[in-house]
Amino acid sequence: MNRAKDLDTIAPDDLSVEASSAVEASAKSAAKSDQISPPKPVKKIAKKKKPSPQTSPPTSLSKQASYRQTVYRLLQNQTKTSFSSFLARPKVFSFDSRHNEEEIILVLRRHWFTNLSWIIITIVMLLVPIFLKNVPLLDFLPQNYNFVFVAFWYLITFAITFEKFISWYFNVFILTEERVIDIDFDNLLYKNISEAKISMIQDVTITQGGVSQTLFNYGSVYIQTASEVPQIEVLKVPNPNLILKIFQQMRGEEEQEALEGRIK
């Protein structure tokens, strides 16, 4: 029986011999293709590169870094010797309550000009025994008393000089990347240490008045805080304008850090 020729599907036995051979050839080729065949050259299609991430806008971290870099730039020409009144990023200096890896930005002491009075007094006291050789003030005392008196006089001179020096040397104001610390030794028996975080600073005021302060560029810095200590006073320190700029940058850095914390 002849099958319809217009069938969509053609069964293999419906085809003629030629058609069947063609079908068989195609079947064989299909079988061959299932076998391992040599790799055919494949046209390389240019892969579309993934779009590179766009340069992100300046992150908050880079903003913080810019504040810090500005501080470093402001401090780059400042002195770093241990006896200086304005120590910028000291390498040797440290303090008792310092945290690990806490960077010290600035250490301040009273300007050297404030020490002039006791230096002059020391020089005068050193010269007094020489003056007494010519002026017979102690002639009423025996000679051995004169010698002990002179020794005691030099002892007193050394004590006054040493006490004034260590009072200047150990009274420091420290600015770190996290906080401010004011260490005051008013006399040998009284110590006062104040500390406040930079984020708690509300206002920084500088005052600079008088001939000597204007000539030698030193003044006082008053720091209003929201902590237990309402105000920290840093008196007669050099470069008060520069200190104000540094505080502006450090507070900006803290504000950026706080903003980043809120966003997260």
Add this chain to the structure above:
Amino acid sequence: MIPNFDSIISISLKIFTLIGLGVYFIFALIVVKQVSVMSQNIHDLYNSHLRIFSYFHLLFSVLVILLAIFLL
């Protein structure tokens, strides 16, 4: 017997001098202690030098006391 006022005055002067130097020795001890306390709060390059100076000051006060004992 008339007391020798010169010797009484001399002895009194020596006693007061030694008392004053003794008080000063206590002050020198306080200076040594305070430099030590300050050095504990602030660590700097010259802390050891300042401690040496404070001990030197204490030694100097002891020497003056010895001078007063033997010379006066």
